[in-house]
Amino acid sequence: MKILVLNAGSSSLKYALYENLGKRVEGNIEHIGEPNGPKDHRTALFEIERELAGHGEIRAFDELDAVGHRVVHGGEKFVEPVQIDERVVEAIRALIPLAPLHNPANLQGIELMRKLIPDIPQVAVFDTAFHQSMEEEAYLYAIPLALYEKYGIRRYGFHxxxxxxxxxxxxxxxxxxxxxxxxxxxxxxxxxxxxxxxxxxxxxxxxxxxxxxxxxxxxxxxxxxxxxxxxxxxxxxxxxxxxxxxxxxxxxxxxxxxxxxxxxxxxxxxxxxxxxxxxxxxxxxxxxxxxxxxxxxxxxxxxxxxxxxxxxxxxxxxxxxxxxxxxxxxxxxxxxxxxxxxxxxxxxxxxIPTDEALEIARQTETVLSVHKL
Incomplete structure (x- = not known):
């Protein structure tokens, strides 16, 4: 299984290609939207596609088996990685107020790839999901409970x-x-x-x-x-x-x-x-x-x-x-x-050296394996 992991930032696009969870190629397109970089994220994705083709890994994105996307904030809705559909896209969009610097860029990467390869399954892996196992006494702040109920103000955790x-x-x-x-x-x-x-x-x-x-x-x-x-x-x-x-x-x-x-x-x-x-x-x-x-x-x-x-x-x-x-x-x-x-x-x-891209690839593979069942 060939899985492309994408981490879309506001002006950067990190990527890593895995085959059977072994890393094949990785890189980072920077300065997107700046004079010395790609004009936009779509252009950056085409650069990644050419890079992968140059290494002989794939000829085009439609040869991928799956794409795993890093999403910073999943709020309380996402307690585990999920296969992306329109409902997931809208839920990520609704969480933008909780992560205004990150979720818009993450979402842009998702939407562009879904347009480029609509038939290839894509999975969202959330930075916050691992911490959704915390109990109320761990995630609630000692502020009026109404602020949590109305605005979602609570401990989410990241990384x-x-x-x-x-x-x-x-x-x-x-x-x-x-x-x-x-x-x-x-x-x-x-x-x-x-x-x-x-x-x-x-x-x-x-x-x-x-x-x-x-x-x-x-x-x-x-x-x-x-x-x-x-x-x-x-x-x-x-x-x-x-x-x-x-x-x-x-x-x-x-x-x-x-x-x-x-x-x-x-x-x-x-x-x-x-x-x-x-x-x-x-x-x-x-x-x-x-x-x-x-x-x-x-x-x-x-x-x-x-x-x-x-x-x-x-x-x-x-x-x-x-x-x-x-x-x-x-x-x-x-x-x-x-x-x-x-x-x-x-x-x-x-x-222990961390490898978030590999973890995203693993979770992507797991989601798709369960989905096939």
């Missing part, structure tokens, strides 16, 4: 495809069935989130109504006093821009690339060192909280660009967690191997 993927991969490393494990998964990149995974199901996650809540991120503040944005706006500041694009690591030290921040910290820059301490401390607090929620933890999983590559961040996060049974082996950690905990650590510490 669900990544958390789902690494949770399953962790089970393979531990040689256990996913439904027997309790995990804390940490997706650490420019966007960052933590997830408490109990017996294969998300029971809590750090991102909330939007991706702004939770951990400190590259440019996002994460958890803050809710009165702060109100104060900002009263003082004439653009709270949305400041908290989403000018805060986090960038707000603390002027940079949002952890590689740069680490170099500066090692060179003695106090501001950079403090930024890393704040970043790591927030993650540590979530590990403690999720340990309390889960009761016992089998493994802590680091993934994402920072989680996979920053030995310094992993060390700073794990320092002092030995009373919780989380014991880092510094030598293994510096070598960036997959298991970086000590032999006697009660909680395994894993470093």
């Amino acid at each position: 669900g495809t990544s958390h789902a993927y690494v949770a399953k991969e962790a089970a393979k490393y531990l040689k256990r069935a996913p439904e027997t494990l309790n995990l804390i998964t940490l997706h650490l990149g420019n966007g960052a989130s933590a997830c408490a995974v109990q017996r294969g199901r998300s029971v809590d996650t750090s991102m909330g109504f939007t991706p702004l809540e939770g951990l400190v991120m590259g440019t996002r503040s994460g958890d803050i006093d809710p009165e702060i944005p109100i104060f900002m706006q009263k003082e004439g500041m653009d709270a949305d821009r400041l908290l989403n694009k000018e805060s986090g690591l960038k707000g603390l030290c002027g940079h949002n690339d952890v590689r740069t921040i680490e170099k500066m910290a090692k060179a003695g820059d106090k501001t950079s060192r403090t930024a890393l301490k704040i970043f790591s401390r927030r993650i540590k607090k979530y590990i403690g909280a999720y340990t309390a929620l889960l009761g016992n933890v089998d493994a802590v999983v680091f993934t994402g660009g920072i989680g996979e590559h920053s030995a310094m961040v992993r060390r700073m996060v794990c320092e002092g967690l030995e009373p919780l049974g989380i014991c880092l082996d510094d030598t293994k950690n510096r070598k960036n191997v997959n298991i970086v905990s000590t032999e006697g650590s009660g909680v395994k510490i894993l470093v």
